[in-house]
Amino acid sequence: MTMEEKMGGSGGEDGGKDRFPIGMRVLAVDDDPICLKVLENLLRKCQYHVTTTNQAITALKMLRENRNRYDLVISDVNMPDMDGFKLLELVGLEMDLPVIMLSAHSDTKLVMKGITHGACDYLLKPVRIEELKNIWQHVVRKKKPDSLDHSNSANQDKAQGGPGEAGPTSTCSSDQKVNKKRKDQSEDEDEDGEDNGHENEDPSAQKKPRVVWSVELHRKFVSAVNQLGLDKAVPKKILDLMNVEGLTRENVASHLQKYRLYLKRLSSVATQQANMVAALGSKDPSYLRMGSLDGFGDFRTLTGPGRLSSASLSSYQPGGMFGRLNSSAALSLRGISSGAIQPGHSQTLNSSINGLGKIQPAVLPANQNQNGTLFQGIPTSVGLDQLSQNNSSNPFGEFNHVNDPNVFGIGTNFPDARVAVVSSSNTVPTVSGNPLLLQANTQQTHSGAFGNQSTHGLTSLNQESFDMHVRGSSNFLDRGRCSENWQGAVQLSSFPSNSLSTSEAFNHEQLPTNNLRECISWPSSHLSNSPLDLTSPTANSASLEDPRRMSQVGLNNNAIQNIDYTTKQQWGDQRHDYNGNMNRSFCRVDSLVSSSRSVVDQGNVVNDKLNDVSLFSEISGDCAFVLPHLEGEKSGLDTKLRSNEDILFEQTKPQDGFSQNNFEPLESIMMSMIKSEQNNESPLMDGEFGFDAYSLGSCI
Amino acid sequence: MNHMAIAALKTQRRNLVQSMFDEGVLDNQFNQLQDLQDSSNPNFVEEVISLFCNDAERIITELNRYLNDQNVDFSKLDSYVHQLKGSSSSIGAYRLKLACVNLRQASEERNMEECAGAFNSIRREYYVVRSKLQVLIQLERHIVNLENQQ
Numbered sequence: 115m116t117m118e119e120k121m122g123g124s125g126g127e128d129g130g131k132d133r134f135p136i137g138m139r140v141l142a143v144d145d146d147p148i149c150l151k152v153l154e155n156l157l158r159k160c161q162y163h164v165t166t167t168n169q170a171i172t173a174l175k176m177l178r179e180n181r182n183r184y185d186l187v188i189s190d191v192n193m194p195d196m197d198g199f200k201l202l203e204l205v206g207l208e209m210d211l212p213v214i215m216l217s218a219h220s221d222t223k224l225v226m227k228g229i230t231h232g233a234c235d236y237l238l239k240p241v242r243i244e245e246l247k248n249i250w251q252h253v254v255r256k257k258k259p260d261s262l263d264h265s266n267s268a269n270q271d272k273a274q275g276g277p278g279e280a281g282p283t284s285t286c287s288s289d290q291k292v293n294k295k296r297k298d299q300s301e302d303e304d305e306d307g308e309d310n311g312h313e314n315e316d317p318s319a320q321k322k323p324r325v326v327w328s329v330e331l332h333r334k335f336v337s338a339v340n341q342l343g344l345d346k347a348v349p350k351k352i353l354d355l356m357n358v359e360g361l362t363r364e365n366v367a368s369h370l371q372k373y374r375l376y377l378k379r380l381s382s383v384a385t386q387q388a389n390m391v392a393a394l395g396s397k398d399p400s401y402l403r404m405g406s407l408d409g410f411g412d413f414r415t416l417t418g419p420g421r422l423s424s425a426s427l428s429s430y431q432p433g434g435m436f437g438r439l440n441s442s443a444a445l446s447l448r449g450i451s452s453g454a455i456q457p458g459h460s461q462t463l464n465s466s467i468n469g470l471g472k473i474q475p476a477v478l479p480a481n482q483n484q485n486g487t488l489f490q491g492i493p494t495s496v497g498l499d500q501l502s503q504n505n506s507s508n509p510f511g512e513f514n515h516v517n518d519p520n521v522f523g524i525g526t527n528f529p530d531a532r533v534a535v536v537s538s539s540n541t542v543p544t545v546s547g548n549p550l551l552l553q554a555n556t557q558q559t560h561s562g563a564f565g566n567q568s569t570h571g572l573t574s575l576n577q578e579s580f581d582m583h584v585r586g587s588s589n590f591l592d593r594g595r596c597s598e599n600w601q602g603a604v605q606l607s608s609f610p611s612n613s614l615s616t617s618e619a620f621n622h623e624q625l626p627t628n629n630l631r632e633c634i635s636w637p638s639s640h641l642s643n644s645p646l647d648l649t650s651p652t653a654n655s656a657s658l659e660d661p662r663r664m665s666q667v668g669l670n671n672n673a674i675q676n677i678d679y680t681t682k683q684q685w686g687d688q689r690h691d692y693n694g695n696m697n698r699s700f701c702r703v704d705s706l707v708s709s710s711r712s713v714v715d716q717g718n719v720v721n722d723k724l725n726d727v728s729l730f731s732e733i734s735g736d737c738a739f740v741l742p743h744l745e746g747e748k749s750g751l752d753t754k755l756r757s758n759e760d761i762l763f764e765q766t767k768p769q770d771g772f773s774q775n776n777f778e779p780l781e782s783i784m785m786s787m788i789k790s791e792q793n794n795e796s797p798l799m800d801g802e803f804g805f806d807a808y809s810l811g812s813c814i
Numbered sequence: 815m816n817h818m819a820i821a822a823l824k825t826q827r828r829n830l831v832q833s834m835f836d837e838g839v840l841d842n843q844f845n846q847l848q849d850l851q852d853s854s855n856p857n858f859v860e861e862v863i864s865l866f867c868n869d870a871e872r873i874i875t876e877l878n879r880y881l882n883d884q885n886v887d888f889s890k891l892d893s894y895v896h897q898l899k900g901s902s903s904s905i906g907a908y909r910l911k912l913a914c915v916n917l918r919q920a921s922e923e924r925n926m927e928e929c930a931g932a933f934n935s936i937r938r939e940y941y942v943v944r945s946k947l948q949v950l951i952q953l954e955r956h957i958v959n960l961e962n963q964q
Contacts, residue, residue: 146901152904
């Protein structure tokens with residue numbers, strides 16, 4: 115096979131590349147010297163290439179030095195220098211390597227924790243050689259998408275259509291197969307395994323160049339996923355949609371898997387977050403400040419308030435809202451938040467967001483750099499901190515830098531942004547919870563940290579509606595890994611914030627929504643292209659349950675729709691009043707809200723959001739509840755979104771400081787979202803806002 | 815003569831190991847360790863046993879210390895027990911592992927008496943397995959020496 119040939123060459127250090135799993139490079143980490151020694155020897159017996167260390171920190175260092183040097187990591191859960199789960203997350207986030215957990219305890223909770231943190235497997239000590247003989251499957255699964263580009267096509271699953279051709283197509287099919295049938299992997303793998311094995315070997319043996327999921331790339335990914343719908347997103351299609359050269363189906367497939375896991379994680383986090391957010395929702399701004407700051411340490415840099423949002427967000431437990439968020443939307447948010455929180459994630463968020471913000475490429479670029487930024491946007495609003503709270507608010511720090519531009523990236527990518535938007539909405543929801551947040555946002559608004567801002571706005575918004583989102587985001591954040599995916603989502607989050615700021619003009623409680631509206635309006639024109647993908651990204655990635663799917667779709671639709679509405683409604687009067695930002699922010703917010711709403715729970719989300727509206731009222735955006743409008747206009751889903759949006763808008767009170775610029779990304783997203791939605795609707799959108807102007811710069 | 819000596823020693827070794835299995839002092843995991851020993855890894859079993867003994871003694875000392883504290887730090891206790899459980903199971907020291915489970919249980923219940931009792935079991939089981947493994951190692955060395963002489 116071709117692969118074999120290739121592998122043969124690279125055999126070098128791995129030696130058995132072509133003979134995968136022979137020669138698979140394993141890094142074993144365990145503080146217990148006996149276990150480590152036994153494990154090492156057992157692995158050698160399986161003909162793997164083993165490297166050991168008894169310290170997690172050392173292991174991380176080694177992995178960071180050259181992630182391509184290893185194919186698999188096996189780590190103990192209880193280690194003195196670092197929690198095994200933490201290492202697990204970091205490895206997954208940063209290196210995207212399969213990690214197997216080891217423990218002497220078979221506590222179900224621990225096992226669950228391991229799996230939710232992304233472990234490929236959880237083995238109990240003493241480890242038996244029979245179990246170790248199968249661990250290479252995890253490498254195959256993970257690597258398949260990426261490495262299988264070439265040759266394998268023939269081998270690749272049956273699904274593959276393309277004859278060995280190298281390209282992504284072939285891998286895609288295989289990937290799909292691989293991804294889709296993780297469970298059946300054994301079967302597939304057996305078949306493919308051999309084929310793939312070769313292929314896989316490539317990756318492992320050859321160190322196939324690992325695809326770096328940059329913000330941009332992730333954004334595209336997320337938007338593609340959103341377009342397709344999380345449920346329907348198959349690597350091949352995603353790949354086609356993304357249209358990125360050099361990207362193989364395998365790359366996409368593995369990324370998709372991670373994204374799904376991430377979303378799942380988000381949802382669970384989101385729930386927690388939601389609760390928190392809910393709690394926070396009513397809190398005062400001071401609360402906001404306190405809370406969020408932690409996570410977003412960096413956020414702070416973005417905007418003062420922004421930080422709060424993060425904190426606030428985190429505190430929010432988007433109880434209700436998140437619940438909904440759990441659905442894909444939620445996940446997206448969570449992802450975002452988590453993403454934001456986790457530095458690692460941020461990057462992904464950025465990417466994802468970037469993807470979203472396709473609309474405004476200009477904006478995004480900023481994000482890209484800042485991976486964190488993406489998250490920033492999101493986290494802030496979402497209170498990603500909160501979401502990720504568990505994790506480390508610090509991760510956000512990275513995001514914080516993101517400053518709006520990145521956040522906006524989402525907007526720009528609007529088509530992708532949709533997804534992002536959704537995500538944002540998610541974040542927003544959490545944020546929205548606290549009207550206060552909005553305020554916080556406003557304060558912060560300035561700074562490009564739109565991302566931050568958005569968060570703020572979001573936070574306020576989230577309170578009610580955002581809770582859901584936030585939760586989602588938190589998950590997102592947590593999932594550093596997910597971060598990639600979420601970048602888009604994150605972006606969305608950012609949006610909300612922005613919108614919020616702009617909401618000032620709106621005075622709606624839902625300021626954010628207002629912003630969204632505006633954003634929506636603009637984006638709508640832009641968005642028109644992109645169907646609300648918002649939902650999709652989140653939905654898709656989230657392994658969320660079905661709701662995801664729905665939510666995705668719903669979100670997108672809703673988001674868009676909502677956006678439309680919001681924009682329309684709010685702007686009707688305010689369009690002119692609002693500084694570009696405000697409107698934009700609303701748009702964004704709305705869109706975000708909507709998105710989140712739809713994502714979260716299409717049906718429920720919206721409803722919940724409405725409830726949260728009260729919170730928003732605090733924010734008192736000019737945006738009169740868009741909800742009413744929205745709901746009426748669009749179908750249930752939309753309505754739902756709208757309610758969120760409304761809430762958002764309301765919350766998004768146009769914050770004075772809100773630099774529109776920040777919102778830009780949001781705006782873009784919203785705009786795109788809105789556009790799509792709005793096409794039908796309204797005049798608001800395009801005409802009014804001069805989307806172009808706004809989206810890009812004005813918002814921010 | 816060596817043949818006979820070697821054969822005798824091997825029989826002795828086999829019996830010892832078998833008795834340890836029968837008594838539950840060792841379990842199947844130990845077989846895996848033995849399987850791992852080969853020409854490329856000739857002293858594997860002995861190395862692992864030696865590592866284990868050092869580590870176990872260290873842990874037992876710590877456990878003793880923590881248990882004798884005025885205010886027992888149960889979380890620390892749990893952490894050490896966990897370690898010992900892990901290494902015991904990795905080497906196949908079955909009864910010792912069970913004793914660890916008992917101590918963990920007692921520790922969770924914050925039952926000092928039970929903890930003391932469980933700890934004594936640990937200590938007892940550890941010495942049993944250690945002494946038997948030491949005999950085993952001696953036999954192994956002896957056998958290897960004789961074989962090398964051949």
